[in-house]
Amino acid sequence: MALLEVSEVTVRFGGNVALDDVHLGAEPGIVTGLIGPNGAGKTTLFNVITGLLPPNVGKVTIDGRNVNRLSPTKRARCGMARTFQRLELFSLLSVRENIRVAADVHKGWARDGSNPAEVVEEIIERVGLTAVADARVDSLPTGQCRLVELGRCLATKPKVMLLDEPASGQSEAETVIFAELLQSLAAGGMAVVLVEHDVALVMNVCARVNVLDFGRIIASGTPSEIQNDQAVLSAYLGTGS
């Protein structure tokens, strides 16, 4: 059984089916890709997993534990962390303080004897924000804001990390560095789920890729399988270039 396991999740908004019987698993040590056209339901699936949106049907387990009835807070304490497509930073605080909030919260319930201040410095170094650590986040360009959100997740020492379009707003050069970071995080034993429209990035870092279309998983497999899948080509990747 995978570390994060989503089964039979269905979400309806009025008459629209946003997710239809979705199954998804994420293993530690690898990056799992989740791609799909706009409106396929990727963000909705993240909302279901993190407990921000109750599904009509379905089950989410982490480490074999059913978390269906748990609040977002409790789920986070089971080792889940996420970033947001539309950035949910603490805009009045500096980069360092943003990450510190998360580190303090983690320390507050985990009581693991770590020193939040040190944890924060390590993370800032690791995600490459040293130069802007004292800047207020709302003065930063989108690309760096994404890194702050990532850093904030890391401070909660998650087992599973859900990233919603973390590279959008990053330049191509930043994306290359970001890819390395993701791979090293996964190599450290974390399960990473990546939603991204930058196909090159997804194919580069993911060991497995799932494709969502109109709320259904239409394909899953290794990057090369996906790139040659006819359904995926016509629904998402397009035929050009």
Add this chain to the structure above:
Amino acid sequence: MNLLEFRNVRAAYDRIDVLFGIDLEVPAGSVVALLGPNGAGKTTTLRVAAGLHPVLSGDVLVAGRRVNGTAPEELARRGICLIPEGRGIFPNLSVRENLRMMTYAGVTLSAVEAEAYERFPRLKERRRQLAGTMSGGEQQMLAMARGLATSPALLLLDELSMGLAPIIVEELYSIVAQVAREGVSILVVEQFASTVLGVADLAAVLVHGRIARVGTPAELQDDLSKAYLGG
């Protein structure tokens, strides 16, 4: 003839200068790509052109007429259409009500609806949904619909491809090319050069609030590569 022209335009936020004397021309009927790194001032340039941001000095000309200080709504009614970065939609209005807002530019609702639904059938399914609850990409389609349905003379596009599936980006850029063929002048901002250079007639590079380079896409590519290989 230039549909849009910047002559030595300077602009600032509070007291922080952002544009340091920009000269830029968008010839009628052509697609101009404005490229540049984060924070270079691309968005600001477009906001100035749309009348949303004041000019400190210099002139902005539309079809040869100086328009410094003209209100954005007046420019919009005269056919300048900016699709802003991020969400260019009203989240608390339904899709249909969003389309209704587009009729201020002087087209009828039925024309707007026909055009929008034809290009993006997804919007027709969603016409009663609150726009803010749609997915990021669906919102971008709705925003783009204004550029297509109101038949503007000048279309200003800010980071069109951000957060969109490759297939949609491809489709949007083919639409951009098509719209350009119909005679609309387009100024498009992107961070990723590779996506726009395919459709642009001219490209300008903006760095730190100055135009560093202007040329055809081929020249730009060439120059950049040559610099590396020769150096």
Add this chain to the structure above:
Amino acid sequence: MDKFLTFTIVGLSLAAIYAVIASGLVLTFTTTGIFNFAHGAAGMLAAFTYWQLRFEWGWPVPVCLVLILGVMAPLFGVLLEVVVMRGLRGTTDTVKLVVSISLLLFMIGLAQLIWPPGVSRPMSKFFQTSTPINLGPTTITWHQAITIMVAIVAAIGLRLVLTRFRFGIAMRAAVDDPSLSALNGARPNRISMLAWALGTALAALGGILIAPNVTLDAPSLSLLIVSAYAAAIFGRLRSLPLTFLGAIVLGLTEGYLTGYLPQNQYLPGLRIASPALLLFLVLLVLPNPRLRGRMTRSREFFPMPSIRGTLVFGGVVIVGGVVLATTLSTPDQLTYGRLFPIGIIALSLVPLVGFAGQISLCQLSFAGIGGLVMAHLGHGGDPVALIWAVLISAAVGALIALPALRLSGIYLALGTAAFATILDRWIFTLPKFSVFGWFNVDLFTQGSINVDPLTAFGKTFNSAASQIVIGAIFFALVAFLVVMIRRGRLGRRLIAMKDSEAACATLGMNLFGTKLLVFSISAGIAGLGGALYAMQLTSIQSGNFDLVNSLQVFALSVVGGIGAVGGALFAGISLYVVLPVIGVLFPTVVRWVGLLPGATGIGLGRDPNGAVSQMRDGFAPLAGSPSSLLVMTLTLAALYGIRLIDAIDNWTFVGGLVIVPLVASVIATVSAASKERMLAQLEDAPDRTPMEWIGIDRPWTTEDLATLDLALGTSELELHGPA
């Protein structure tokens, strides 16, 4: 049965008025994003104007109606939009709320200025002399029938406007994003003026309809519409049909309460408080909102306070307290001394509103509880009672927080306002009662209750002077505490929560616990302030702690700057120093003084960060110049010395206190500027291009191309290798 029908009709016509007012509220909210607390006050002004034209000057009814509803009210709305509301774009809920509360206070002041209270101003109903319409078992008056008709027409008309007409859609669009609506070609300013004109006209209509049923009194008429607020909340401030339904439920409830509530000494207060109670209940049954994500970017910014700065601030406050205590006469000490306890109550708002973004309009109620605890447990000035005051207020705060916490923003504000009303209209007026027979409660014995002065270290601090110094010391301590909260873990957590609850929850933060904590801390601080306030007053009554007082303190704290402790001091000083001083200095304008708290709040839109932040900017050069600071301090000390030996009087002294820092600041600014000019001349570079641009002015080089290329990603990265 007849009685039932009669009260049904009473209820329905009440419901109709609520519906008109509430739909006006919904209209302004959906079209401007502002929950207009002053909506009722606009109706009140219209009612007074109608009385003036119709009954005082005897103009014919149609002329009055057309003039008020068609001309004056819309014009007033336009005026409001242009002068006040336009500046509020991009500000927080708190700032918007304060501006509308200030407007409410201002309008009440204005009405009382034009139509002095205490005069009876009877108004007759429409077609009062015509025979009522017969409905079989009962009758309905023309006034009632007209009211109901008007409500139905207004509801249908508004719905059409907002969903069918393009300008209605444009009004809603402008709330989402005014600049985008300009990009669409709509004219946002004009549309927003139209929205305010329409909203104000509806308020006026409601005011004119309701006024004949009640006495024409400015404050009560303005606040009477709390029930209308409840109806609007029923529709979640968006849905007109639900608002209409809510109005019917509320109207009928009130009608039946009037008809069937048994008579006893505990319940009259309940009837008066029933709208607030209903509002509270409606808020409780609202479905749980989804976790809030990040909202629009606001212009708010409060810098991190430094410890050194806070210590200096605390020192200045204590010295200021000593100066007041040694220079003022006893009656003046009693007046001005209140600035510190009220300042502490204002401080209680800083963590709650400033950091956590939770709005509370019932801080004076917590203070009242603190005061009552002091009165009942603090016999002989027992200092332990102060601790009890803090603890019990904090506990009540937590209790209120439990139901209120699901709410946020404007809903929380209304919930706490309702709580304040319930307390001061009902609970605080209860005669002696016993809880389950074993515990006797007698809150404000005969309307007022005495409080003993503090006794500690074997000394009773009963003089007004010693009370001032105690107040100043407590203020400084609490301010320090608040700053420590801001600088610490909790402060960051609160600010994070204000920004994005969704993000906090997914990081594992316990939102509920955090909110509960900050609510209790805030209520505890308010309780402390209340206890000290009570000791200073020596005898307290429920009126000291009512909603209007809460509103004033809230408004002025926000005007001062709600994110910083200086804002709280500002609130205390403006309410208990500046206003009385103006009253003494300019007795002729004393009637206008009532307008001031409102007037200051109305200007808030210009700078949502508050007055203190502006002053801080103004005095920044002074803080950077130790020599000027030293000279200023010495001059002030000398001035104080001269005052102590009675060589000058208080007015000269105060004048000196104001002028010396101003002069010092001007000198510091000028010298800083000249120093800068000198530095500029020393630099040999004639054009002062900032360092980061220098590269740009060079000719275009290969290196630049490489940087650019990296940023743009136009070519393969591998090319960077040693080719």
